[in-house]
């Protein structure tokens with residue numbers, strides 16, 4: 001976090017619609033800086049599929065290190081239709097997450113307008129929870145191997161690697177966050193203790209130990225398969241959820257849908273002691289690229305989280321409130337091409353409400 005009110009922001013528009021939505025976010029940033037009196041500088045970086053196709057480079061170790069000279073990173077999207085899946089995801093997104101030890105992926109699930117919820121009769125107060133996803137270990141560690149690759153007897157092994165330290169720091173963050181959020185004061189561990197008896201034994205034991213330090217927080221447990229059911233049936237049960245990298249990835253896409261879709265869902269890759277990165281959680285949406293139809297609100301919500309992270313909580317709240325206003329009074333839909341406004345017009349709307 002910046003010590004003063006001059007924030008150095010690294011901006012990676014990335015692939016597909018990433019640059020378009022980030023542009024709207026930066027428009028809102030400029031308006032927020034004028035209104036709330038903070039300063040910022042931005043370093044525009046061209047990491048992504050286009051640069052990779054032209055130069056063969058994704059992001060070097062030195063470039064990852066240089067990101068640490070900034071207070072925060074603002075990311076659009078990663079994923080290019082002409083680049084084989086996995087190359088950019090691993091080489092750019094995961095390399096930054098791991099390289100900067102952004103061990104938390106914080107994903108709020110908040111419904112701003114009932115009209116955009118696919119579940120019948122759910123109101124904004126029913127869908128307001130936060131998923132704390134472990135962001136540095138588990139299946140994402142890339143551990144595994146092929147045995148007899150390409151033969152009829154081939155085996156592929158993919159390891160979920162969980163360390164006590166990695167699990168504990170994530171669980172502690174989730175308890176602290178839940179306490180600070182001060183809403184339901186309830187933290188649910190989401191796992192699969194009935195089948196994955198190594199990884200989830202460690203998670204469960206760590207959770208049970210750490211919870212002793214948080215007597216003010218109510219705790220619960222849900223299997224990952226069951227939680228997808230509860231998200232649809234009774235989302236109002238949840239306040240904070242903590243889970244591993246893979247389960248967190250999966251359940252937050254469902255979370256995004258019940259809050260109104262990818263057009264609105266944002267998240268933060270957080271290193272509480274270092275440099276964090278904020279992004280819309282949807283992908284690069286290649287089919288909408290350059291058409292000015294993509295919804296920039298997820299990127300603008302990511303900006304709101306970014307502002308809070310650099311110590312501009314008031315500005316962050318104001319940006320979120322402007323989004324709430326736009327979503328409750330203006331937008332016909334949150335889906336690309338159906339908003340009743342272009343990408344730029346939605347950005348302008350948020351600036352106006354701010």
Ligand code: IPM
Pocket residue numbers: 078089090093249281
């Ligand atoms: C996300 C994305 C990434 C992930 C991909 C692009 C590697 O789906 O941020 O949720 O799996 O973490």
Ligand code: MN
Pocket residue numbers: 249250253
């Ligand atoms: Mn995902």
